[in-house]
Amino acid sequence: MTLPARGSVGPSTPTPTATGQTSKARERILLTADRLFYDEGIHAVGIQRIIAESGVTRVTLYRHFPSKDDLIAAYLGRRASYDHTQVDAIIDAYPDDPRRALTELATVLTRDDFAAMRRGCPFINASAEFTGAHASRVAAKEIRRWVTGRLEELLRRLDHRDPRGGAEKLMMARTGAVVSGALDDNRHLNEDFLECWEQLIDAGLPADASAPGPTSA
Amino acid sequence: MTLPARGSVGPSTPTPTATGQTSKARERILLTADRLFYDEGIHAVGIQRIIAESGVTRVTLYRHFPSKDDLIAAYLGRRASYDHTQVDAIIDAYPDDPRRALTELATVLTRDDFAAMRRGCPFINASAEFTGAHASRVAAKEIRRWVTGRLEELLRRLDHRDPRGGAEKLMMARTGAVVSGALDDNRHLNEDFLECWEQLIDAGLPADASAPGPTSA
DNA sequence: TCACGGGTAGACCGATCGATCTACCTACCT
DNA sequence: AGGTAGGTAGATCGATCGGTCTACCCGTGA
Numbered sequence: 143m144t145l146p147a148r149g150s151v152g153p154s155t156p157t158p159t160a161t162g163q164t165s166k167a168r169e170r171i172l173l174t175a176d177r178l179f180y181d182e183g184i185h186a187v188g189i190q191r192i193i194a195e196s197g198v199t200r201v202t203l204y205r206h207f208p209s210k211d212d213l214i215a216a217y218l219g220r221r222a223s224y225d226h227t228q229v230d231a232i233i234d235a236y237p238d239d240p241r242r243a244l245t246e247l248a249t250v251l252t253r254d255d256f257a258a259m260r261r262g263c264p265f266i267n268a269s270a271e272f273t274g275a276h277a278s279r280v281a282a283k284e285i286r287r288w289v290t291g292r293l294e295e296l297l298r299r300l301d302h303r304d305p306r307g308g309a310e311k312l313m314m315a316r317t318g319a320v321v322s323g324a325l326d327d328n329r330h331l332n333e334d335f336l337e338c339w340e341q342l343i344d345a346g347l348p349a350d351a352s353a354p355g356p357t358s359a
Numbered sequence: 360m361t362l363p364a365r366g367s368v369g370p371s372t373p374t375p376t377a378t379g380q381t382s383k384a385r386e387r388i389l390l391t392a393d394r395l396f397y398d399e400g401i402h403a404v405g406i407q408r409i410i411a412e413s414g415v416t417r418v419t420l421y422r423h424f425p426s427k428d429d430l431i432a433a434y435l436g437r438r439a440s441y442d443h444t445q446v447d448a449i450i451d452a453y454p455d456d457p458r459r460a461l462t463e464l465a466t467v468l469t470r471d472d473f474a475a476m477r478r479g480c481p482f483i484n485a486s487a488e489f490t491g492a493h494a495s496r497v498a499a500k501e502i503r504r505w506v507t508g509r510l511e512e513l514l515r516r517l518d519h520r521d522p523r524g525g526a527e528k529l530m531m532a533r534t535g536a537v538v539s540g541a542l543d544d545n546r547h548l549n550e551d552f553l554e555c556w557e558q559l560i561d562a563g564l565p566a567d568a569s570a571p572g573p574t575s576a
Numbered sequence: 577t578c579a580c581g582g583g584t585a586g587a588c589c590g591a592t593c594g595a596t597c598t599a600c601c602t603a604c605c606t
Numbered sequence: 607a608g609g610t611a612g613g614t615a616g617a618t619c620g621a622t623c624g625g626t627c628t629a630c631c632c633g634t635g636a
Binding site for chain 2 (some may be wrong): 148169181182183186187189258261262265266267268269270272273279282283286287290299306310311313314315316317319321322324325326327328330331333336338341342350
Binding site (some may be wrong): 165167197199200202203205 | 612613614616617
Protein backbone atom coordinates (compact mmCIF):
# COMPACT_ATOMS: atom_id res chain seq x y z
CA MET A 143 0.00 0.00 0.00
CA THR A 144 1.23 3.47 -0.77
CA LEU A 145 -0.36 5.92 1.56
CA PRO A 146 0.90 9.46 1.13
CA ALA A 147 3.78 10.15 3.47
CA ARG A 148 2.19 13.30 4.75
CA GLY A 149 0.46 12.88 8.07
CA SER A 150 -1.37 16.07 7.52
CA VAL A 151 -4.90 15.40 8.60
CA GLY A 152 -4.33 15.14 12.32
CA PRO A 153 -6.45 17.12 14.72
CA SER A 154 -3.63 19.38 15.88
CA THR A 155 -0.99 21.12 13.79
CA PRO A 156 0.84 18.86 11.33
CA THR A 157 3.97 19.62 13.33
CA PRO A 158 6.33 20.58 10.55
CA THR A 159 9.77 21.12 11.97
CA ALA A 160 11.59 24.37 11.53
CA THR A 161 13.09 22.98 8.32
CA GLY A 162 9.61 22.45 6.94
CA GLN A 163 9.57 18.64 6.82
CA THR A 164 7.35 16.63 9.10
CA SER A 165 9.05 14.85 11.94
CA LYS A 166 10.66 11.49 11.26
CA ALA A 167 9.45 10.13 14.56
CA ARG A 168 5.92 11.22 13.85
CA GLU A 169 5.96 9.44 10.55
CA ARG A 170 7.25 6.24 12.09
CA ILE A 171 4.52 6.42 14.72
CA LEU A 172 1.82 6.93 12.12
CA LEU A 173 3.14 4.15 9.91
CA THR A 174 3.21 1.72 12.80
CA ALA A 175 -0.20 2.76 14.07
CA ASP A 176 -1.67 2.35 10.62
CA ARG A 177 -0.35 -1.15 10.29
CA LEU A 178 -1.33 -2.31 13.75
CA PHE A 179 -4.71 -0.59 13.95
CA TYR A 180 -5.71 -1.87 10.56
CA ASP A 181 -4.41 -5.41 10.94
CA GLU A 182 -5.47 -6.10 14.50
CA GLY A 183 -8.10 -3.56 15.48
CA ILE A 184 -7.83 -0.39 17.50
CA HIS A 185 -8.80 -1.53 20.96
CA ALA A 186 -6.68 -4.62 20.54
CA VAL A 187 -3.52 -2.56 20.09
CA GLY A 188 -2.11 -0.76 23.11
CA ILE A 189 -0.04 2.39 23.09
CA GLN A 190 3.00 0.61 24.41
CA ARG A 191 2.89 -1.77 21.49
CA ILE A 192 3.00 1.14 19.06
CA ILE A 193 5.83 2.68 21.03
CA ALA A 194 7.85 -0.52 20.94
CA GLU A 195 7.34 -1.25 17.24
CA SER A 196 7.85 2.29 16.04
CA GLY A 197 11.01 2.70 18.08
CA VAL A 198 10.13 5.93 19.79
CA THR A 199 9.63 6.91 23.39
CA ARG A 200 6.43 7.26 25.29
CA VAL A 201 7.06 10.96 25.71
CA THR A 202 7.68 11.42 22.01
CA LEU A 203 4.47 9.70 21.08
CA TYR A 204 2.42 11.69 23.54
CA ARG A 205 4.07 14.90 22.39
CA HIS A 206 2.79 14.33 18.87
CA PHE A 207 -0.52 12.74 19.85
CA PRO A 208 -1.75 13.89 23.26
CA SER A 209 -4.16 10.97 23.51
CA LYS A 210 -4.89 7.69 21.80
CA ASP A 211 -7.96 9.27 20.24
CA ASP A 212 -5.75 11.84 18.56
CA LEU A 213 -3.64 9.04 17.12
CA ILE A 214 -6.75 7.25 15.90
CA ALA A 215 -7.97 10.41 14.23
CA ALA A 216 -4.61 10.89 12.54
CA TYR A 217 -4.60 7.26 11.38
CA LEU A 218 -8.01 7.61 9.74
CA GLY A 219 -7.16 11.07 8.43
CA ARG A 220 -4.24 9.60 6.55
CA ARG A 221 -6.43 6.90 5.13
CA ALA A 222 -9.03 9.42 4.05
CA SER A 223 -6.38 11.60 2.48
CA TYR A 224 -5.20 8.63 0.46
CA ASP A 225 -8.70 7.87 -0.77
CA HIS A 226 -9.31 11.48 -1.73
CA THR A 227 -6.08 11.61 -3.69
CA GLN A 228 -6.68 8.34 -5.47
CA VAL A 229 -10.29 8.93 -6.43
CA ASP A 230 -9.62 12.47 -7.58
CA ALA A 231 -6.68 11.35 -9.68
CA ILE A 232 -8.70 8.70 -11.47
CA ILE A 233 -11.61 11.00 -12.18
CA ASP A 234 -9.34 13.81 -13.33
CA ALA A 235 -7.64 11.43 -15.74
CA TYR A 236 -10.82 11.24 -17.81
CA PRO A 237 -12.23 14.76 -17.73
CA ASP A 238 -14.35 14.20 -20.82
CA ASP A 239 -15.33 10.57 -20.28
CA PRO A 240 -17.20 10.06 -17.03
CA ARG A 241 -18.31 6.62 -18.14
CA ARG A 242 -14.72 5.52 -18.49
CA ALA A 243 -13.85 7.14 -15.18
CA LEU A 244 -16.49 5.04 -13.45
CA THR A 245 -15.10 1.85 -14.91
CA GLU A 246 -11.61 2.90 -14.02
CA LEU A 247 -12.60 3.54 -10.41
CA ALA A 248 -13.74 -0.06 -10.12
CA THR A 249 -10.79 -1.44 -12.02
CA VAL A 250 -8.22 0.30 -9.87
CA LEU A 251 -10.05 -0.89 -6.79
CA THR A 252 -9.79 -4.49 -7.89
CA ARG A 253 -6.26 -4.21 -9.18
CA ASP A 254 -4.58 -2.24 -6.41
CA ASP A 255 -6.74 -2.09 -3.35
CA PHE A 256 -8.41 -5.45 -2.80
CA ALA A 257 -5.05 -7.06 -2.23
CA ALA A 258 -4.08 -4.44 0.35
CA MET A 259 -7.49 -4.48 1.99
CA ARG A 260 -7.46 -8.03 3.28
CA ARG A 261 -8.85 -6.70 6.53
CA GLY A 262 -11.71 -4.79 4.94
CA CYS A 263 -12.50 -1.11 5.16
CA PRO A 264 -10.56 0.72 7.89
CA PHE A 265 -13.43 3.16 8.40
CA ILE A 266 -16.07 0.50 8.81
CA ASN A 267 -13.81 -1.49 11.09
CA ALA A 268 -12.99 1.51 13.24
CA SER A 269 -16.63 2.54 13.43
CA ALA A 270 -17.50 -0.90 14.74
CA GLU A 271 -15.34 -0.29 17.81
CA PHE A 272 -16.83 3.01 18.89
CA THR A 273 -20.15 4.64 19.58
CA GLY A 274 -21.91 7.93 19.08
CA ALA A 275 -19.98 10.79 17.56
CA HIS A 276 -16.52 9.39 18.04
CA ALA A 277 -13.94 10.70 15.57
CA SER A 278 -13.78 7.34 13.84
CA ARG A 279 -17.49 7.32 13.06
CA VAL A 280 -17.43 10.92 11.91
CA ALA A 281 -14.51 10.14 9.61
CA ALA A 282 -16.34 7.15 8.18
CA LYS A 283 -19.49 9.11 7.47
CA GLU A 284 -17.48 11.88 5.86
CA ILE A 285 -15.43 9.77 3.48
CA ARG A 286 -18.45 7.72 2.46
CA ARG A 287 -20.50 10.82 1.82
CA TRP A 288 -17.70 12.33 -0.21
CA VAL A 289 -17.18 9.26 -2.39
CA THR A 290 -20.91 8.95 -2.92
CA GLY A 291 -21.01 12.58 -4.00
CA ARG A 292 -18.27 12.09 -6.54
CA LEU A 293 -20.04 9.06 -7.96
CA GLU A 294 -23.30 10.97 -8.14
CA GLU A 295 -21.58 13.76 -10.01
CA LEU A 296 -20.25 11.33 -12.62
CA LEU A 297 -23.66 9.74 -13.07
CA ARG A 298 -25.27 13.13 -13.45
CA ARG A 299 -22.88 14.01 -16.23
CA LEU A 300 -23.94 10.79 -17.93
CA ASP A 301 -27.61 11.74 -17.79
CA HIS A 302 -28.24 8.85 -15.48
CA ARG A 303 -31.91 8.44 -14.70
CA ASP A 304 -31.30 8.65 -10.91
CA PRO A 305 -27.83 9.90 -10.06
CA ARG A 306 -28.43 9.98 -6.32
CA GLY A 307 -29.88 6.50 -6.05
CA GLY A 308 -27.41 5.19 -8.59
CA ALA A 309 -24.49 6.48 -6.57
CA GLU A 310 -25.89 4.86 -3.43
CA LYS A 311 -26.18 1.55 -5.24
CA LEU A 312 -22.60 1.77 -6.44
CA MET A 313 -21.51 2.47 -2.89
CA MET A 314 -23.37 -0.63 -1.73
CA ALA A 315 -21.54 -2.72 -4.30
CA ARG A 316 -18.19 -1.20 -3.48
CA THR A 317 -18.68 -1.60 0.25
CA GLY A 318 -19.91 -5.14 -0.10
CA ALA A 319 -17.00 -6.06 -2.31
CA VAL A 320 -14.39 -4.74 0.11
CA VAL A 321 -16.01 -6.59 2.98
CA SER A 322 -16.30 -9.73 0.90
CA GLY A 323 -12.61 -9.52 0.11
CA ALA A 324 -11.91 -9.59 3.82
CA LEU A 325 -14.30 -12.37 4.84
CA ASP A 326 -15.15 -14.57 1.89
CA ASP A 327 -13.03 -16.91 -0.19
CA ASN A 328 -14.30 -15.85 -3.57
CA ARG A 329 -11.77 -16.49 -6.30
CA HIS A 330 -13.91 -14.51 -8.73
CA LEU A 331 -14.37 -11.46 -6.54
CA ASN A 332 -12.81 -9.10 -9.06
CA GLU A 333 -14.98 -10.20 -11.97
CA ASP A 334 -18.08 -10.43 -9.82
CA PHE A 335 -17.59 -6.91 -8.54
CA LEU A 336 -16.75 -5.42 -11.93
CA GLU A 337 -19.79 -7.04 -13.51
CA CYS A 338 -21.98 -5.86 -10.67
CA TRP A 339 -20.60 -2.35 -11.01
CA GLU A 340 -21.19 -2.15 -14.75
CA GLN A 341 -24.65 -3.66 -14.52
CA LEU A 342 -25.72 -1.13 -11.94
CA ILE A 343 -24.40 1.76 -14.00
CA ASP A 344 -25.89 0.68 -17.30
CA ALA A 345 -29.27 -0.10 -15.76
CA GLY A 346 -29.85 3.61 -15.28
CA LEU A 347 -28.23 5.01 -18.38
CA PRO A 348 -30.01 6.22 -21.51
CA ALA A 349 -30.17 3.45 -24.11
CA ASP A 350 -27.45 4.70 -26.46
CA ALA A 351 -24.53 4.99 -24.04
CA SER A 352 -22.78 1.68 -24.55
CA ALA A 353 -20.72 0.23 -21.75
CA PRO A 354 -17.02 -0.38 -22.25
CA GLY A 355 -17.84 -3.86 -21.04
CA PRO A 356 -15.73 -6.21 -18.97
CA THR A 357 -12.17 -6.02 -20.14
CA SER A 358 -12.13 -9.48 -21.68
CA ALA A 359 -14.39 -12.23 -23.00
CA MET B 360 -35.20 -7.25 17.58
CA THR B 361 -36.53 -10.69 18.31
CA LEU B 362 -33.75 -13.13 18.59
CA PRO B 363 -34.83 -16.63 19.55
CA ALA B 364 -34.77 -17.05 23.29
CA ARG B 365 -32.80 -20.23 23.05
CA GLY B 366 -29.13 -19.74 23.76
CA SER B 367 -28.38 -23.03 22.16
CA VAL B 368 -25.40 -22.39 19.97
CA GLY B 369 -22.78 -21.94 22.65
CA PRO B 370 -19.56 -23.90 22.55
CA SER B 371 -20.35 -26.05 25.56
CA THR B 372 -23.56 -27.81 26.44
CA PRO B 373 -26.67 -25.63 26.27
CA THR B 374 -27.00 -26.21 30.01
CA PRO B 375 -30.62 -27.24 30.22
CA THR B 376 -31.58 -27.54 33.86
CA ALA B 377 -33.03 -30.69 35.28
CA THR B 378 -36.49 -29.37 34.44
CA GLY B 379 -35.48 -29.11 30.80
CA GLN B 380 -35.53 -25.35 30.36
CA THR B 381 -32.37 -23.36 29.83
CA SER B 382 -31.13 -21.37 32.79
CA LYS B 383 -32.73 -17.99 33.46
CA ALA B 384 -29.40 -16.51 34.45
CA ARG B 385 -27.78 -17.75 31.27
CA GLU B 386 -30.45 -16.09 29.19
CA ARG B 387 -30.06 -12.79 30.98
CA ILE B 388 -26.31 -12.93 30.44
CA LEU B 389 -26.69 -13.64 26.74
CA LEU B 390 -29.30 -10.95 26.30
CA THR B 391 -27.11 -8.36 27.99
CA ALA B 392 -24.00 -9.45 26.14
CA ASP B 393 -25.83 -9.25 22.83
CA ARG B 394 -26.99 -5.73 23.50
CA LEU B 395 -23.66 -4.43 24.78
CA PHE B 396 -21.40 -6.24 22.32
CA TYR B 397 -23.49 -5.15 19.38
CA ASP B 398 -24.07 -1.57 20.47
CA GLU B 399 -20.63 -0.73 21.77
CA GLY B 400 -18.20 -3.28 20.43
CA ILE B 401 -16.68 -6.35 22.02
CA HIS B 402 -13.37 -5.07 23.33
CA ALA B 403 -15.08 -1.94 24.59
CA VAL B 404 -17.33 -3.94 26.91
CA GLY B 405 -15.77 -5.55 29.96
CA ILE B 406 -16.97 -8.64 31.74
CA GLN B 407 -17.85 -6.73 34.87
CA ARG B 408 -20.13 -4.48 32.86
CA ILE B 409 -22.07 -7.49 31.61
CA ILE B 410 -22.21 -8.86 35.14
CA ALA B 411 -23.57 -5.61 36.51
CA GLU B 412 -26.20 -5.06 33.82
CA SER B 413 -27.39 -8.64 33.64
CA GLY B 414 -27.73 -8.86 37.41
CA VAL B 415 -25.77 -12.05 37.94
CA THR B 416 -22.62 -12.86 39.81
CA ARG B 417 -19.13 -13.20 38.45
CA VAL B 418 -19.10 -16.84 39.41
CA THR B 419 -22.40 -17.47 37.66
CA LEU B 420 -21.18 -15.91 34.45
CA TYR B 421 -17.94 -17.82 34.46
CA ARG B 422 -19.80 -21.04 35.25
CA HIS B 423 -21.79 -20.68 32.01
CA PHE B 424 -19.02 -19.12 29.93
CA PRO B 425 -15.56 -20.13 31.12
CA SER B 426 -13.94 -17.28 29.19
CA LYS B 427 -14.91 -14.12 27.39
CA ASP B 428 -14.22 -15.86 24.11
CA ASP B 429 -16.86 -18.44 24.96
CA LEU B 430 -19.33 -15.65 25.59
CA ILE B 431 -18.44 -14.02 22.30
CA ALA B 432 -18.93 -17.30 20.49
CA ALA B 433 -22.32 -17.77 22.13
CA TYR B 434 -23.31 -14.20 21.24
CA LEU B 435 -22.51 -14.72 17.56
CA GLY B 436 -23.99 -18.21 17.61
CA ARG B 437 -27.30 -16.77 18.70
CA ARG B 438 -27.15 -14.20 15.96
CA ALA B 439 -26.34 -16.84 13.37
CA SER B 440 -29.15 -19.03 14.63
CA TYR B 441 -31.54 -16.13 14.18
CA ASP B 442 -30.39 -15.52 10.62
CA HIS B 443 -30.69 -19.19 9.73
CA THR B 444 -34.20 -19.35 11.10
CA GLN B 445 -35.34 -16.19 9.37
CA VAL B 446 -33.87 -16.91 5.95
CA ASP B 447 -35.11 -20.49 5.97
CA ALA B 448 -38.60 -19.40 6.96
CA ILE B 449 -38.84 -16.90 4.13
CA ILE B 450 -37.56 -19.30 1.50
CA ASP B 451 -39.78 -22.10 2.76
CA ALA B 452 -42.79 -19.80 2.51
CA TYR B 453 -42.50 -19.79 -1.28
CA PRO B 454 -41.48 -23.33 -2.17
CA ASP B 455 -42.63 -22.97 -5.76
CA ASP B 456 -41.71 -19.36 -6.40
CA PRO B 457 -38.00 -18.73 -5.90
CA ARG B 458 -38.29 -15.38 -7.65
CA ARG B 459 -40.79 -14.22 -5.08
CA ALA B 460 -38.66 -15.65 -2.28
CA LEU B 461 -35.73 -13.54 -3.42
CA THR B 462 -37.80 -10.38 -3.38
CA GLU B 463 -39.20 -11.31 -0.01
CA LEU B 464 -35.72 -11.77 1.44
CA ALA B 465 -34.89 -8.22 0.53
CA THR B 466 -38.24 -6.84 1.63
CA VAL B 467 -38.06 -8.43 5.06
CA LEU B 468 -34.53 -7.13 5.44
CA THR B 469 -35.64 -3.57 4.79
CA ARG B 470 -38.84 -3.83 6.79
CA ASP B 471 -37.60 -5.62 9.92
CA ASP B 472 -33.87 -5.64 10.09
CA PHE B 473 -32.48 -2.32 8.93
CA ALA B 474 -34.12 -0.58 11.86
CA ALA B 475 -32.62 -3.04 14.33
CA MET B 476 -29.23 -3.02 12.63
CA ARG B 477 -28.32 0.59 13.25
CA ARG B 478 -24.88 -0.62 14.20
CA GLY B 479 -24.34 -2.66 11.07
CA CYS B 480 -23.60 -6.36 10.78
CA PRO B 481 -22.58 -8.00 14.05
CA PHE B 482 -20.35 -10.48 12.24
CA ILE B 483 -18.47 -7.88 10.25
CA ASN B 484 -18.11 -5.72 13.33
CA ALA B 485 -16.84 -8.58 15.45
CA SER B 486 -14.44 -9.69 12.73
CA ALA B 487 -12.95 -6.22 12.68
CA GLU B 488 -11.84 -6.62 16.28
CA PHE B 489 -9.99 -9.91 15.94
CA THR B 490 -7.37 -11.56 13.80
CA GLY B 491 -6.61 -14.91 12.27
CA ALA B 492 -8.92 -17.81 13.02
CA HIS B 493 -10.70 -16.30 16.00
CA ALA B 494 -14.19 -17.67 16.58
CA SER B 495 -15.75 -14.40 15.47
CA ARG B 496 -14.10 -14.51 12.09
CA VAL B 497 -14.94 -18.16 11.61
CA ALA B 498 -18.57 -17.43 12.45
CA ALA B 499 -18.66 -14.55 9.99
CA LYS B 500 -17.24 -16.61 7.17
CA GLU B 501 -19.68 -19.42 7.90
CA ILE B 502 -22.86 -17.38 7.98
CA ARG B 503 -21.88 -15.47 4.87
CA ARG B 504 -21.03 -18.63 3.02
CA TRP B 505 -24.31 -20.17 4.07
CA VAL B 506 -26.44 -17.21 2.99
CA THR B 507 -24.60 -17.02 -0.30
CA GLY B 508 -25.29 -20.69 -0.84
CA ARG B 509 -29.00 -20.27 -0.27
CA LEU B 510 -29.11 -17.35 -2.69
CA GLU B 511 -27.22 -19.34 -5.28
CA GLU B 512 -29.68 -22.18 -4.91
CA LEU B 513 -32.62 -19.86 -5.59
CA LEU B 514 -30.93 -18.37 -8.63
CA ARG B 515 -30.15 -21.81 -9.97
CA ARG B 516 -33.79 -22.78 -9.74
CA LEU B 517 -34.59 -19.67 -11.77
CA ASP B 518 -32.20 -20.71 -14.54
CA HIS B 519 -30.05 -17.72 -13.76
CA ARG B 520 -27.21 -17.36 -16.21
CA ASP B 521 -24.58 -17.36 -13.41
CA PRO B 522 -25.99 -18.48 -10.07
CA ARG B 523 -22.66 -18.40 -8.26
CA GLY B 524 -21.65 -14.94 -9.44
CA GLY B 525 -25.20 -13.70 -9.09
CA ALA B 526 -25.34 -14.81 -5.48
CA GLU B 527 -22.05 -13.09 -4.77
CA LYS B 528 -23.37 -9.87 -6.26
CA LEU B 529 -26.50 -10.06 -4.16
CA MET B 530 -24.35 -10.56 -1.08
CA MET B 531 -22.38 -7.46 -2.01
CA ALA B 532 -25.57 -5.44 -2.23
CA ARG B 533 -26.94 -6.86 1.00
CA THR B 534 -23.70 -6.28 2.86
CA GLY B 535 -23.31 -2.79 1.50
CA ALA B 536 -26.87 -1.91 2.41
CA VAL B 537 -26.51 -3.04 6.02
CA VAL B 538 -23.29 -1.09 6.40
CA SER B 539 -24.85 1.92 4.74
CA GLY B 540 -27.73 1.77 7.19
CA ALA B 541 -25.22 2.06 10.00
CA LEU B 542 -23.02 4.82 8.59
CA ASP B 543 -24.88 6.85 6.01
CA ASP B 544 -27.86 9.12 6.29
CA ASN B 545 -29.74 7.88 3.28
CA ARG B 546 -33.47 8.43 3.60
CA HIS B 547 -34.04 6.28 0.52
CA LEU B 548 -31.95 3.34 1.64
CA ASN B 549 -34.84 0.90 1.45
CA GLU B 550 -35.84 1.80 -2.07
CA ASP B 551 -32.25 2.06 -3.25
CA PHE B 552 -31.45 -1.37 -1.89
CA LEU B 553 -34.61 -3.01 -3.22
CA GLU B 554 -34.05 -1.55 -6.67
CA CYS B 555 -30.43 -2.64 -6.62
CA TRP B 556 -31.46 -6.14 -5.55
CA GLU B 557 -34.05 -6.53 -8.31
CA GLN B 558 -31.79 -5.10 -10.98
CA LEU B 559 -29.03 -7.52 -10.11
CA ILE B 560 -31.40 -10.46 -10.18
CA ASP B 561 -33.12 -9.59 -13.41
CA ALA B 562 -29.86 -8.82 -15.20
CA GLY B 563 -29.04 -12.52 -15.17
CA LEU B 564 -32.46 -14.03 -15.72
CA PRO B 565 -33.82 -15.43 -18.97
CA ALA B 566 -35.86 -12.80 -20.79
CA ASP B 567 -39.36 -14.03 -19.98
CA ALA B 568 -39.21 -14.13 -16.18
CA SER B 569 -40.75 -10.80 -15.23
CA ALA B 570 -39.83 -9.18 -11.94
CA PRO B 571 -42.52 -8.55 -9.32
CA GLY B 572 -41.23 -4.99 -9.25
CA PRO B 573 -41.03 -2.63 -6.30
CA THR B 574 -44.12 -2.97 -4.13
CA SER B 575 -45.50 0.49 -4.82
CA ALA B 576 -45.39 3.36 -7.27
C1' DT C 577 -32.22 -37.04 54.83
C1' DC C 578 -28.98 -35.30 52.26
C1' DA C 579 -26.25 -34.61 48.12
C1' DC C 580 -25.97 -31.58 44.49
C1' DG C 581 -26.81 -28.15 40.91
C1' DG C 582 -27.35 -23.43 40.45
C1' DG C 583 -27.31 -19.19 42.58
C1' DT C 584 -25.42 -14.96 45.65
C1' DA C 585 -21.67 -12.02 47.62
C1' DG C 586 -17.34 -10.10 47.54
C1' DA C 587 -12.34 -10.30 48.14
C1' DC C 588 -8.51 -11.01 45.36
C1' DC C 589 -4.90 -12.00 41.49
C1' DG C 590 -1.38 -10.43 38.03
C1' DA C 591 -1.37 -8.02 33.80
C1' DT C 592 -2.24 -4.34 31.03
C1' DC C 593 -4.62 -0.17 29.97
C1' DG C 594 -3.92 5.06 28.79
C1' DA C 595 -1.46 8.75 30.63
C1' DT C 596 2.06 11.67 33.43
C1' DC C 597 6.38 12.63 35.47
C1' DT C 598 11.48 13.91 36.03
C1' DA C 599 15.94 14.14 34.06
C1' DC C 600 19.18 14.37 30.53
C1' DC C 601 20.91 14.68 25.80
C1' DT C 602 21.71 16.82 21.10
C1' DA C 603 21.18 19.03 17.09
C1' DC C 604 20.34 23.55 14.96
C1' DC C 605 19.49 28.62 14.62
C1' DT C 606 20.26 32.99 16.28
C1' DA D 607 27.36 31.29 23.55
C1' DG D 608 23.01 30.13 24.50
C1' DG D 609 18.08 29.07 23.75
C1' DT D 610 14.94 25.95 21.99
C1' DA D 611 12.68 22.06 19.66
C1' DG D 612 12.69 17.37 19.52
C1' DG D 613 14.51 13.33 21.14
C1' DT D 614 15.90 9.27 24.73
C1' DA D 615 15.23 6.58 29.03
C1' DG D 616 12.52 4.76 32.50
C1' DA D 617 9.84 5.06 36.79
C1' DT D 618 5.21 5.70 38.10
C1' DC D 619 0.09 6.66 38.36
C1' DG D 620 -4.81 4.93 39.11
C1' DA D 621 -8.11 2.29 36.65
C1' DT D 622 -9.59 -1.54 34.52
C1' DC D 623 -8.82 -5.85 32.25
C1' DG D 624 -10.01 -11.13 32.30
C1' DG D 625 -10.12 -14.61 35.59
C1' DT D 626 -9.91 -17.24 40.30
C1' DC D 627 -11.00 -18.06 44.98
C1' DT D 628 -13.66 -19.01 49.40
C1' DA D 629 -17.95 -19.19 51.73
C1' DC D 630 -22.71 -19.42 52.12
C1' DC D 631 -27.60 -20.24 50.49
C1' DC D 632 -31.60 -22.78 48.65
C1' DG D 633 -34.64 -25.77 46.10
C1' DT D 634 -35.30 -30.39 44.06
C1' DG D 635 -35.04 -35.30 43.46
C1' DA D 636 -33.13 -39.71 44.76
